[in-house]
Amino acid sequence: MAFVITDPCIGTKDAACVDVCPVDCIHPRKDEPEFEQATILYIHTEECIDCGACVPACPVAAIYDSPELTPASQKGLIEANSVYRAGDAAAVAQAEAMVKAHMAAHADLMSVAPAERAVAHAK
Numbered sequence: 001m002a003f004v005i006t007d008p009c010i011g012t013k014d015a016a017c018v019d020v021c022p023v024d025c026i027h028p029r030k031d032e033p034e035f036e037q038a039t040i041l042y043i044h045t046e047e048c049i050d051c052g053a054c055v056p057a058c059p060v061a062a063i064y065d066s067p068e069l070t071p072a073s074q075k076g077l078i079e080a081n082s083v084y085r086a087g088d089a090a091a092v093a094q095a096e097a098m099v100k101a102h103m104a105a106h107a108d109l110m111s112v113a114p115a116e117r118a119v120a121h122a123k
């Protein structure tokens with residue numbers, strides 16, 4: 001079990017969640033070289049302690065409590081969160097490819113403003 005970052009982060013990526021995470025398991029941080037190129041941020045599956053602090057910090061409701069509670073349209077991003085590893089170029093590329101595939105498959109959600117996407121997930 002771990003929390004999952006989903007597509008409202010695309011186009012937002014303000015790192016507010018990073019600032020409140022007590023175990024530093026959300027990457028890339030702004031001080032990591034991958035930050036500028038990253039499409040979204042990712043939660044490290046094994047390091048997340050399920051504290052929930054990141055959820056209210058996110059201005060666009062991008063973070064779900066578990067893979068099970070992640071809406072169907074966002075399921076492809078669960079694995080992206082789990083494969084991303086800071087500093088591992090292959091893992092970073094793999095996770096980013098999954099996010100790009102999600103964007104291509106969900107043009108409808110991408111056409112919605114980030115702040116409105118979480119509401120659209122439920123439809």
Ligand code: SF4
Nearest residue numbers: 021048049051052054
């Ligand atoms: S639930 Fe807690 S430990 Fe997990 S990513 Fe969010 S703030 Fe970090």
Ligand code: SF4
Nearest residue numbers: 009012014015017058
């Ligand atoms: S707070 Fe939300 S939008 Fe900001 S970086 Fe974290 S998941 Fe992305």
